[in-house]
Amino acid sequence: MQSLQEIYDNHNGRLLNKWNHYIAIYDQYFSKYRNKEFVFLEIGIAHGGSLQMWREYFGPQATIIGVDVNPECKKFEEGNTKIYIGSQEDENFLNQLKSLLPKVDVLLDDGGHTMKQQITTFNILFDQVKENGLYACEDLHTSYWFEYGGGYKKKTSFIEFSKTFIDYIHGWHATKKEKPKMFNKITESVAGIHFYDSILILEKKKMQPPIVSFKGKEQLDYHFEQYGQKKKFTKRLKQWLKLQQ
Numbered sequence: 001m002q003s004l005q006e007i008y009d010n011h012n013g014r015l016l017n018k019w020n021h022y023i024a025i026y027d028q029y030f031s032k033y034r035n036k037e038f039v040f041l042e043i044g045i046a047h048g049g050s051l052q053m054w055r056e057y058f059g060p061q062a063t064i065i066g067v068d069v070n071p072e073c074k075k076f077e078e079g080n081t082k083i084y085i086g087s088q089e090d091e092n093f094l095n096q097l098k099s100l101l102p103k104v105d106v107l108l109d110d111g112g113h114t115m116k117q118q119i120t121t122f123n124i125l126f127d128q129v130k131e132n133g134l135y136a137c138e139d140l141h142t143s144y145w146f147e148y149g150g151g152y153k154k155k156t157s158f159i160e161f162s163k164t165f166i167d168y169i170h171g172w173h174a175t176k177k178e179k180p181k182m183f184n185k186i187t188e189s190v191a192g193i194h195f196y197d198s199i200l201i202l203e204k205k206k207m208q209p210p211i212v213s214f215k216g217k218e219q220l221d222y223h224f225e226q227y228g229q230k231k232k233f234t235k236r237l238k239q240w241l242k243l244q245q
């Protein structure tokens with residue numbers, strides 16, 4: 001079986017364009033779906049080359065769904081490859097798409113890459129990804145490019161938007177006061193957030209409140225020193241548990 005890198009390097013079909021370093025990252029996360037029945041959705045079809053690459057990589061059992069604003073892309077529909085035409089920044093279109101689509105295992109946003117497009121798509125289609133599925137967005141560097149609505153530390157960029165996910169997965173540990181800001185569906189449904197140069201991958205999983213446990217026997221009559229005070233571990237634990245209530 002060829003690796004994604006080999007498939008990409010040997011590709012001689014319809015035009016395909018990915019930054020070279022994306023290939024190994026995709027292989028790392030997507031290889032578990034090869035030759036299985038599953039649903040892959042890519043926003044952004046262009047010349048249809050990536051649809052060909054994914055088909056070769058995933059095999060005939062995969063349902064591959066492409067979405068693009070360009071109506072000409074409809075011609076790439078064949079067999080188990082379905083095409084939907086519409087704009088990823090149009091909430092009505094995305095909601096309609098949602099009602100037509102099955103839940104997807106993997107969603108890859110390689111569409112127009114503006115901040116509005118990436119954020120709107122995430123807000124509406126994140127729920128369309130199955131538990132244990134992956135939500136991926138590529139070309140995050142547009143978050144630093146003015147023409148796409150980005151800019152370094154610009155509050156409305158997709159990068160700044162997605163950085164808040166880091167706070168959300170820690171929502172379990174928020175103080176009472178911060179909980180409403182930190183605890184949300186991302187806390188309960190995302191196991192991991194992986195940032196690479198220009199790629200974000202979210203691993204969905206039904207999360208449970210984290211449990212802390214202890215193994216073995218205490219060896220000291222105190223556990224650690226904090227602010228010059230020797231603290232009993234058990235005492236510290238009780239304080240921590242109280243904070244959680």
Ligand SMILES: C[S@@+](CC[C@H](N)C(=O)[O-])C[C@H]1O[C@@H](n2cnc3c(N)ncnc32)[C@H](O)[C@@H]1O
Binds near residue numbers: 042047110
């Ligand atoms: C980077 S290309 C996709 C490349 C393709 N995935 C590949 O790897 O070869 C971006 C595509 O996004 C589409 N696009 C741009 N704006 C869009 C929008 N608002 N909604 C959906 N697709 C859009 C463009 O028509 C174009 O085909």
